[in-house]
Amino acid sequence: MPELPEVETIRRNLNEAVSGLSISAVEVRSPHCLAMETEFAPDLFAHALEGRSFTGFDRRGKYLLARLSGGAALAVHLRMTGRLVHVPAGAPEPAGLSPRHVHLILHLSDGGRLIFYDPRKFGRVHLGRLPGGLQALGPEPLDPGFTAGVLAGILRGRRAGVKAVLLNQAALAGLGNIYADEALHRAGIHPARRADRLSRREVERLWVAVRAVLSEAILHRGTTFSDYRDGRGEPGGFAALLQVYGREGRPCRRCGRAIERIKVAGRSSRFCPGCQPVHRAARRDKGSNRYAVGRDKE
């Protein structure tokens, strides 16, 4: 699933390959992918884009922002299985793109195309008014202003599991299920630990871990677990470096214990029972199995 590192990789690809090109024609094949906030019918959407040129690509959380001449901007969210693939002029049709899941094609002035592809149809392309979720995003974890103190402020007063807070885009932008699990493992913190009960040292470790995991994933051009492809249609290289995500039952690369899986905030959460002990929560909730390891909470 495209999270911050994957969207950042796509941003860099498109910034290099598509900036400066203009949109010669727009093919809307599936109007549903145009978000309601646009208030644009498909033909108006197309008309609003044709003739504009891409002036650059930005990212905010998991949103990719395409700046267009004349002050317009497209905000794209890929959700689970969405892809934004640039096909250069004269290049062969990219493999693995089933035509029935191609929802939007922006034809470019040099003969290339920018394709929005999404089998699960969760992704959205916004034009005009910015989506509410984008306006409500929390801080960027890789911004210099995101300090351990800022993270402590986010976790303070929250009784939910720390994993749930990490997934909350209004609290912190850009983390999804993969990197939340990876960061918690790296920090040695159990995903169901209450956010407001982490020690100062644990918050510090989590802050380091979040930033390190995201930075390293960007260096490897993201994680391809199944669907993700970058702006050139190529898989990312971080999957081989995952410590817990998708590794339940297999040995922890640090301590050898079998990786376990529980549900936190309605999401599968993988963790190592050796590296990520529940002890604080277990002591405090003696007699309750809310944080029981190796069992889904019902």
Next chain:
DNA sequence: AAGAAGTCCTGGGCGC
């Protein structure tokens, strides 16, 4: 008000 639960969507994995 925070947090939990339901919703969307479809490919793929599984059991029988």
Next chain:
DNA sequence: TGCGCCCAGGACTTCT
């Protein structure tokens, strides 16, 4: 082999 069930998950809505 083939059918059908159910899971995966981000963000939004609805509820408590």
